[in-house]
Amino acid sequence: MSMTRQAFLAAAFGAVLAFPVLPAAAQSGGPILIGATVPITGPLSLTGKQYYNSLKMAEEDINAAGGISGRKISIAFEDTQASNSTAVNAFVKLAQETKPAFFFLSSYSTQNLAVSPEVAKVGVPAVYAGGADVVSAAGNPWMFRIRPADSVAARAMVLCAQTVLKVSKPGIIYIQNDFGQGGANVAVKQFEAAGIKPVGVEAYGQNDKDFSAQMLSLRSKGADVILLFNYPQDGAMLLRQAKMLGLKMPVITSSAALVPAAMQLLTPADLDNVWGVVDAFIDPSVGPRMKDFMTRYKAKFGVDADPYGLAYYDAALLVAEGMRKAGLEPKALRDWIAVTKDWPGIGHTFSYDAHGNGIFDLAIVKAKPGTKTLQLVQHVSVK
Amino acid sequence: MSDLIQLFVNGLALGSVYALAAIGFVIVYSATGVVNFASGQFVMFGTFAGVSMLLDAGLPWAVGYLAVFVVMAVFGAGFFACLYLPLRKSPVATMIIGTVAIGILMQNVALLAFGSWPFRLPSPLDGLSVHMFGAVISAHALMVVAVTALLVGLLWFLLHRTPVGIGMRAVAQDMRAARLMGLEVNRLLALSWILAALLAGLAGLLLGPMWFADVNMGDPIALKAFAASIIGGFGSLPGAIAGGIFVGLTEVLGASYISSAYKDLIAFGIMILFLLVRPQGLFGERIQDRG
Numbered sequence: 001m002s003m004t005r006q007a008f009l010a011a012a013f014g015a016v017l018a019f020p021v022l023p024a025a026a027q028s029g030g031p032i033l034i035g036a037t038v039p040i041t042g043p044l045s046l047t048g049k050q051y052y053n054s055l056k057m058a059e060e061d062i063n064a065a066g067g068i069s070g071r072k073i074s075i076a077f078e079d080t081q082a083s084n085s086t087a088v089n090a091f092v093k094l095a096q097e098t099k100p101a102f103f104f105l106s107s108y109s110t111q112n113l114a115v116s117p118e119v120a121k122v123g124v125p126a127v128y129a130g131g132a133d134v135v136s137a138a139g140n141p142w143m144f145r146i147r148p149a150d151s152v153a154a155r156a157m158v159l160c161a162q163t164v165l166k167v168s169k170p171g172i173i174y175i176q177n178d179f180g181q182g183g184a185n186v187a188v189k190q191f192e193a194a195g196i197k198p199v200g201v202e203a204y205g206q207n208d209k210d211f212s213a214q215m216l217s218l219r220s221k222g223a224d225v226i227l228l229f230n231y232p233q234d235g236a237m238l239l240r241q242a243k244m245l246g247l248k249m250p251v252i253t254s255s256a257a258l259v260p261a262a263m264q265l266l267t268p269a270d271l272d273n274v275w276g277v278v279d280a281f282i283d284p285s286v287g288p289r290m291k292d293f294m295t296r297y298k299a300k301f302g303v304d305a306d307p308y309g310l311a312y313y314d315a316a317l318l319v320a321e322g323m324r325k326a327g328l329e330p331k332a333l334r335d336w337i338a339v340t341k342d343w344p345g346i347g348h349t350f351s352y353d354a355h356g357n358g359i360f361d362l363a364i365v366k367a368k369p370g371t372k373t374l375q376l377v378q379h380v381s382v383k
Numbered sequence: 384m385s386d387l388i389q390l391f392v393n394g395l396a397l398g399s400v401y402a403l404a405a406i407g408f409v410i411v412y413s414a415t416g417v418v419n420f421a422s423g424q425f426v427m428f429g430t431f432a433g434v435s436m437l438l439d440a441g442l443p444w445a446v447g448y449l450a451v452f453v454v455m456a457v458f459g460a461g462f463f464a465c466l467y468l469p470l471r472k473s474p475v476a477t478m479i480i481g482t483v484a485i486g487i488l489m490q491n492v493a494l495l496a497f498g499s500w501p502f503r504l505p506s507p508l509d510g511l512s513v514h515m516f517g518a519v520i521s522a523h524a525l526m527v528v529a530v531t532a533l534l535v536g537l538l539w540f541l542l543h544r545t546p547v548g549i550g551m552r553a554v555a556q557d558m559r560a561a562r563l564m565g566l567e568v569n570r571l572l573a574l575s576w577i578l579a580a581l582l583a584g585l586a587g588l589l590l591g592p593m594w595f596a597d598v599n600m601g602d603p604i605a606l607k608a609f610a611a612s613i614i615g616g617f618g619s620l621p622g623a624i625a626g627g628i629f630v631g632l633t634e635v636l637g638a639s640y641i642s643s644a645y646k647d648l649i650a651f652g653i654m655i656l657f658l659l660v661r662p663q664g665l666f667g668e669r670i671q672d673r674g
Contacts, residue, residue, distance in 0.1 A: 041491065041494060041499075042599065043597075043599040045494070045499040046499045046500065046501070046597075048499075049498075049499050176644060202638075202643040202644075203643045203644040204638075204643060205646075205647055207602070207603035207606075208634075209397070209593065209594040209603075210393055210394075210397050210634065210635055212389060212390055212393045212635060212639075213390055213635050213636070213637075213638035213639035213643060213646075214638060214639075214643050216386045216389060216390065216639065217639055217643070219386075220386060233501050233595055233597060236501075236595065237594065237595065244512070244519065244521055245389065245519060246519045261499075261500045261501070264500065264503075265501060265502075265503045265595055303500070
């Protein structure tokens with residue numbers, strides 16, 4: 001029997017229509033598919049690899065604990081690299097081909113913003129770790145943040161300057177992107193609300209390697225503390241150059257400069273007079289769950305865990321619990337996450353507000369003198 | 384005053400590194416007419432060769448540095464044999480795409496081999512600094528400036544006072560005439576690539592202790608080296624040096640005295656201005672004169 005090309009195409013089209021696209025969650029038998037779009041290669045992979053590792057570990061742990069009502073989970077990864085368009089393509093590819101029941105998005109706000117309309121279109125809940133307030137302000141009901149928002153972190157840094165260091169002439173250096181600029185703006189407003197005018201606000205580009213101009217400018221303006229809004233590698237370089245330039249004032253750095261990838265570039269001397277406002281205090285003294293996570297992570301991947309990776313691990317456990325309790329139907333799962341209060345993660349307690357922000361606490365840390373071991377100074381909660 | 388000295392020396396050190404990368408750029412362009420878009424990755428390879436020899440293998444300074452130069456020379460020769468020779472008769476666009484592709488390949492090979500974590504490449508002058516009129520200048524930064532100056536002198540000597548260098552310049556000016564004069568053109572072209580790789584290796588070794596060694600460090604260097612070449616004059620050796628130092632100083636002094644937020648805009652704005660008003664740059668040949 002012969003078939004014309006038109007007849008074949010019509011039959012194929014008909015066959016496709018006859019089998020409507022079903023979300024993987026509705027499929028039975030196989031594992032529950034979950035999508036993760038994180039930066040695995042490119043400049044952002046420095047932190048992205050931690051998310052990848054943490055999610056792999058969470059996948060194993062959830063499955064070892066019996067999965068979701070007897071079904072295993074399987075996380076499909078797509079690389080977002082350092083590009084918004086790649087992040088969108090990665091998300092769309094997973095949404096169309098894998099059809100996951102849930103998504104983990106990257107920790108870079110511009111990628112989160114770029115992907116947000118697609119998440120809304122697909123209508124499947126997702127968590128993200130980008131800090132920019134504008135992501136949650138957009139009001140996408142399907143997206144939930146798993147780290148402190150940048151405004152929360154900035155306010156915690158200002159609190160550190162005011163209450164711990166009791167300084168009055170702050171200077172600010174920030175990386176020129178949504179995170180740095182947003183954080184610096186919040187910090188300036190926060191200082192001004194307390195009647196303190198920052199002596200200077202300096203910027204640098206993501207690829208910059210020399211920060212002497214910014215630091216010397218703040219020194220000449222009489223800054224008695226410098227607040228740094230930075231990424232890991234440039235954060236380490238800023239701390240190092242501050243010492244090389246002989247700056248004497250204390251430095252308060254945001255979380256990224258004190259992640260293991262950055263810490264291994266620093267010496268104990270570089271950390272002298274440096275205070276960190278970090279997402280979470282990663283230390284065995286926090287409790288047995290933290291100790292267990294740190295030990296197993298190090299044994300499995302050969303590197304220390306950082307707070308960003310821990311946020312993804314915690315989020316995976318949170319979502320697994322949501323799937324067990326609310327099921328896989330996207331709306332039911334979304335609604336379960338949206339009303340989550342006081343869920344005890346390893347690094348944080350998750351309590352979601354109306355904008356999908358779930359984390360409001362950070363830790364102020366400082367290296368033990370002469371070492372690179374971070375010690376907890378105090379926890380800060382910013383609502 | 385002390386701040387100005389500090390900024391000036393930092394800008395000079397930064398500019399010296401840009402100049403070294405730009406010289407590698409210029410040598411290849413002058414000799415072969417190829418704009419090597421993998422030049423930033425050449426520098427990155429140099430830094431990671433240093434990481435392998437000095438950190439991983441733990442070789443002594445002299446042996447480690449020598450090993451890096453050997454690796455880079457072999458790499459330059461390999462680049463010539465595997466990319467330039469097969470593509471030399473292809474359209475310019477093909478060659479350019481080839482260098483871009485190799486650059487991406489190099490970056491990803493480095494990512495696979497070394498991972499995404501950066502490294503701290505040591506310097507023989509680690510921890511040493513010089514106090515000058517209240518400014519604290521790292522000894523390594525001074526070494527970078529001194530080594531670049533020395534190298535520029537040696538390069539000038541090579542190109543103007545040795546038969547090999549004169550041959551390379553002859554090939555750059557007119558390949559066919561050089562061949563008719565009995566020069567071994569392919570050997571001289573290979574030497575140009577090897578020289579460019581060696582310079583990139585040196586830039587990488589000098590850069591590693593100032594910046595951190597990471598697999599993505601090549602692109603920003605290439606961008607600044609490109610700007611330096613445009614400002615100094617594409618194809619001009621003195622232009623590459625002047626352009627590199629100009630970009631380095633503009634970055635640092637511009638950030639300090641004009642605006643840190645717009646410092647890249649200043650440097651690249653000047654580059655665009657040169658393209659509009661004086662496309663041959665400070666020292667370059669008139670672009671329409673090149674055959």
